[in-house]
Amino acid sequence: MERDNHQVGETEGVKICDPPCESNPPADTLATSLSLLGNHMFPDPVERNYRSTVKEEPEDSLSDITAEEESLDGDPHPHQVTKLETEETESSGCQNNVSTQQLDIENEDAATDNDRSDSGEFVVTMLAKAKLEEQGIGVKGRSSPLLEAETQEPPAFMSHRDEDVTADSWRQHRKHVFVLSEAGKPIYSRYGSEEALSSTMGVMMALVSFVQSGDNIIRSIYSDGHTVVFLQKGPLVLVCVSSSRQTEQQLRGELLYVYYQIISMLTQASISRIFEHKKNYDLRRLLAGSEKILDGLLNLVDSDPSFLLAAVHCLPIASSLRDALSQILQKAITPNLVFSILIANNQLLTIVQEKTVIEDSRLEPADVHLLLNLIGASSAFQAGEIWTPICLPLFNPDCYFYAYISYLDPPECTVCLLLLSTDKEAFYAVAECKRKIEEAMMAQNSLSLIAKVQSYSVSQVGVSDLRHFMYKPFDVPDNYRQLTQFTSPEMEAPYSSEEEKMRLLDLYRYMHSRIHSSSRPLKLIYHVAERETLLAWVTSKFELYTCFSPLVTKACAITAITKLLRWIKKEEDRLFIRNPPKYSTTPNPSKSSRGGKSDQQDSTDNGFLSLL
Amino acid sequence: MGEKLPQVQGDPQLRRDTLSRPVRTLRAKMVLLGSSGVGKSSLALRFCKDEFRNTSPTVGCAYLTQVMHLSDVTLRFEIWDTAGEEKYHSVTPLYYRGAHAALLVYDVSKRDTFIRAQVWLRELEKQYVAGSTVLWLVGNKGDLAQHRQVSVQEGQSLANDRGLLFTETSALSGDQVDKLLLAVAHRVYECVGAQQGGLSEWQETPHVDLRRRNHLFASCCKVGP
Ligand SMILES: Nc1nc2c(ncn2[C@@H]2O[C@H](COP(=O)(O)OP(=O)(O)O)[C@@H](O)[C@H]2O)c(=O)[nH]1
Ligand SMILES: [Mg+2]
Numbered sequence: 001m002e003r004d005n006h007q008v009g010e011t012e013g014v015k016i017c018d019p020p021c022e023s024n025p026p027a028d029t030l031a032t033s034l035s036l037l038g039n040h041m042f043p044d045p046v047e048r049n050y051r052s053t054v055k056e057e058p059e060d061s062l063s064d065i066t067a068e069e070e071s072l073d074g075d076p077h078p079h080q081v082t083k084l085e086t087e088e089t090e091s092s093g094c095q096n097n098v099s100t101q102q103l104d105i106e107n108e109d110a111a112t113d114n115d116r117s118d119s120g121e122f123v124v125t126m127l128a129k130a131k132l133e134e135q136g137i138g139v140k141g142r143s144s145p146l147l148e149a150e151t152q153e154p155p156a157f158m159s160h161r162d163e164d165v166t167a168d169s170w171r172q173h174r175k176h177v178f179v180l181s182e183a184g185k186p187i188y189s190r191y192g193s194e195e196a197l198s199s200t201m202g203v204m205m206a207l208v209s210f211v212q213s214g215d216n217i218i219r220s221i222y223s224d225g226h227t228v229v230f231l232q233k234g235p236l237v238l239v240c241v242s243s244s245r246q247t248e249q250q251l252r253g254e255l256l257y258v259y260y261q262i263i264s265m266l267t268q269a270s271i272s273r274i275f276e277h278k279k280n281y282d283l284r285r286l287l288a289g290s291e292k293i294l295d296g297l298l299n300l301v302d303s304d305p306s307f308l309l310a311a312v313h314c315l316p317i318a319s320s321l322r323d324a325l326s327q328i329l330q331k332a333i334t335p336n337l338v339f340s341i342l343i344a345n346n347q348l349l350t351i352v353q354e355k356t357v358i359e360d361s362r363l364e365p366a367d368v369h370l371l372l373n374l375i376g377a378s379s380a381f382q383a384g385e386i387w388t389p390i391c392l393p394l395f396n397p398d399c400y401f402y403a404y405i406s407y408l409d410p411p412e413c414t415v416c417l418l419l420l421s422t423d424k425e426a427f428y429a430v431a432e433c434k435r436k437i438e439e440a441m442m443a444q445n446s447l448s449l450i451a452k453v454q455s456y457s458v459s460q461v462g463v464s465d466l467r468h469f470m471y472k473p474f475d476v477p478d479n480y481r482q483l484t485q486f487t488s489p490e491m492e493a494p495y496s497s498e499e500e501k502m503r504l505l506d507l508y509r510y511m512h513s514r515i516h517s518s519s520r521p522l523k524l525i526y527h528v529a530e531r532e533t534l535l536a537w538v539t540s541k542f543e544l545y546t547c548f549s550p551l552v553t554k555a556c557a558i559t560a561i562t563k564l565l566r567w568i569k570k571e572e573d574r575l576f577i578r579n580p581p582k583y584s585t586t587p588n589p590s591k592s593s594r595g596g597k598s599d600q601q602d603s604t605d606n607g608f609l610s611l612l
Numbered sequence: 613m614g615e616k617l618p619q620v621q622g623d624p625q626l627r628r629d630t631l632s633r634p635v636r637t638l639r640a641k642m643v644l645l646g647s648s649g650v651g652k653s654s655l656a657l658r659f660c661k662d663e664f665r666n667t668s669p670t671v672g673c674a675y676l677t678q679v680m681h682l683s684d685v686t687l688r689f690e691i692w693d694t695a696g697e698e699k700y701h702s703v704t705p706l707y708y709r710g711a712h713a714a715l716l717v718y719d720v721s722k723r724d725t726f727i728r729a730q731v732w733l734r735e736l737e738k739q740y741v742a743g744s745t746v747l748w749l750v751g752n753k754g755d756l757a758q759h760r761q762v763s764v765q766e767g768q769s770l771a772n773d774r775g776l777l778f779t780e781t782s783a784l785s786g787d788q789v790d791k792l793l794l795a796v797a798h799r800v801y802e803c804v805g806a807q808q809g810g811l812s813e814w815q816e817t818p819h820v821d822l823r824r825r826n827h828l829f830a831s832c833c834k835v836g837p
Contacts, residue, residue, distance in 0.1 A: 265699060285698050286697070286698050286699040287699070288648055288669075288697050288698070288699075289648050289649075289669030289670075289697045290669070290697075290699075292669065374671065377668070384660075384674060384675050384676040385674065385675040385676075386670075386671055386672055386673070386674055387672055387673050387674075387675060388671045388673060388700070389700070390672075403672070424706060425706065431675070
């Protein structure tokens, strides 16, 4: 016990904004060295074909834009390139814990087939063989007890859990995500039950270990139509198998969100300690009931550009209403309350922070995304008020906050109040804050005002041919230390159907990957796609993605963007949370949310060990 | 009102929603414990709304309230519906500490949940002060007769051995659920209410009373869209 506390004390000393670097050295040195390697070692070959010029002022850049006629159908990926990278010596050997029982499944192939150029085939073959084994016609004549395990799964609330992992439909999912432990134990699969997939995951781990044993790290595998991306975080290995055209970088970013969501439920410190104690611990025990939260996250990641942009979308409302709501939150406080967040239809209305918290940091968009996802996936609809421990991994991956979640407008349940405290005993005090907020909102008729709030239409901008856009301002002096936000109109015709929405998002993802290409970042791209024309532009002040009808010329698009920027400037008080107020709930400033270590220490030492 | 309670489950809404209250309202804390998926949230929903819906796993803990009118007193139950998941075990003591009633729920069609309930029981007994908490063993999903893995006798004899009360329920059909809540209320009032400092009076500022009552009903009896 004492030793545990000591450890926690140490990790909590870690600077919060950048915690992984110190808190978990082997894995993170690894990850860091990987991302560094990634920057220069593997330039995207497609991008070499283009020359684009970089300018900040629209007028100047006009003449410099390089038209890009390539349609998305050109395969942006080189075929069958396996990225095997030599890791830095310091981290080699640290992670060489290979699960053996699964390794022998395909060991022969692994030993013979190590020609790098064929590795794409290699993994696909391995994955395919793993499937064969599960069908009971495996090479080595093993029957599969796993399938029976699967049929015993209770149907209940997990539709995808029961999928037949041997069916074609299972293979055809656009994006698979798997989480496993270093020992090769399945932790999560987006589709199909983990039991049924345990040999597939074993093969994945075998692959990771095999490459690792040569002091290398496997980052990704490209094969015809599929990208397999690996991310190792501490004792967890996350794998994405995607047939979308997203880049490795984007897919890895998504895996990171999955990792963070797991951290948000268990904390990084607990996970490390659990696996230090017991290498082959079955983490599903602790994630039981949370699959739905991870499923929900992955659906959001696919459908909501917030994740791509790493920014939060807030509901556009009159600044007077937003200010009034903020003030209501600001007044209903109690000791150790640190964040008060008001949400409508899963979008932010306003967020108010404790003073000492906001002084040294701000809430990261990723943490807000995790919170919003938790609310979306939770059963708050049936229950009165929720009180739950939750970790904000980017704020501090090792500590819990206590979240109070309650809907203010039953039975509709669209307006949700989220209050975060550092004190796990504070439920009644925090619930009392909610009563105050509720009363004040009733007095001001806020709910009916909120009910009228809508997202806006692009037509309000008054620029013909502009179909949609996403605008993300960067930190500039007047909103320094504020939550990173973006604004975007409703997706309207022709992007009304789910398929079309996804198609537009895919185009944006493509533009985003070009803008953020690690080898050849671009600042301005004019892209003529089949059914629309897109223009993406990044400056020191903002990042902008626009979508026009197909026949718009560059010149027209630039003029339109100038108008759009003017409109946004005019509307910015409505479109963004501009000046979130702060309150002070900490009688003793040293005990700020992050300093509230006495509580958090308790909670990090959460008794998991006793369960091992 | 405050007259004798209807013994039948015929119209629970009437009994619950009745607006006039006897003079005294006492707070009673009830906690639902047991493995994930045994039906704790479903029971809580039955308690508050007499309804059954497919629920998603509880995140952390859900707090609901329900008012029960007994003949000479009103009990305002504060119900803590815990997530039976291991990751929340660290915080569960928060919820059962000071509880006047603890319902240990298992699923009669899953033996491991029955075993798990005994683990919970041991845990509770560590904290338990005789006479301060009413412990009730609840075998839920009684409707799943064909999949039964724990017999009524087993449940009953565990309860007898450990001095618990015992009921088999079905949150799905509603069978025995109302009776259970009512029995718990009576028991809590008899055992705990009479004691010095047993149940505290529930106070509310009068002018918000109506609104708040509405809200409580609305929120605890909330059904999704
Ligand atoms: N057949 C049957 N199913 C039930 C009953 N009570 C709950 N369930 C189902 O069991 C699952 C888990 O219920 P839930 O209330 O969420 O369990 P909790 O995790 O203990 O809160 C859900 O799918 C419910 O629909 C019951 O009495 N009979
Ligand atoms: Mg539940």
